[in-house]
Amino acid sequence: MAFTDKLAAAKSAPRPTRDVTVALDSAVEARRKELSDELDAARDNDDPRLAAGRDPAELQQQIDALEAEYAAALIVIRFTRLPGQEWAELTLRNPARPNVIADTIVGGYNVHAVTRAAAIVSGVIVDGDEEYSPTEAEWNDLFDTISGYEFGNVVDTVYALNQSDAQQAIELAGKALAAIHDSGRMSLPQ
Structure with missing residues (x-):
């Protein structure tokens, strides 16, 4: 050629x-981290009193809702050479x-x-x-x-x-x- x-x-x-x-949206990210930590604590404790009475299923629902909210905060940046x-x-x-x-x-x-x-x-x-x-x-x-x-x-x-x-x-x-x-x-x- x-x-x-x-x-x-x-x-x-x-x-x-x-x-x-x-x-x-860093506020959603921080709240998700808090809920994830609570969920881990609730799952790790056999005694529900130690998990502050938080139901793991309820915590997971809150995390799922936050993840949907967090997904809406994502943006895509496209760079060109x-x-x-x-x-x-x-x-x-x-x-x-x-x-x-x-x-x-x-x-x-x-x-x-x-x-x-x-x-x-x-x-x-x-x-x-x-x-x-x-x-x-x-x-x-x-x-x-x-x-x-x-x-x-x-x-x-x-x-x-x-x-x-x-x-x-x-x-x-x-x-x-x-x-x-x-x-x-x-x-x-x-």
């Missing part, structure tokens, strides 16, 4: 995307923090600042078939609301989409090309 054909195919292909689910030059610009604008190992490992930039900035420009909220593009203020509120675990998922997803997935794909393609070349089946590009 000629270079111009490869370039045209690459330009017409949709950019890769990845989804992350986060919850926007940025053009390479745009990603590179973000890495240049956000130098590595001193003594932060993660920044050193990823290539000398502030991985949290870069992925957060990339998330804002490449992310949308998905609701069924609808997509909503939050404002920068809404993104800031979202990041202030979600847990550290959820923010870590955003960081990992945006990093993988823009950096590590592409790196792994090129490494695999290089190995395949080397195998073809070593077997003598290599033809020169047109």
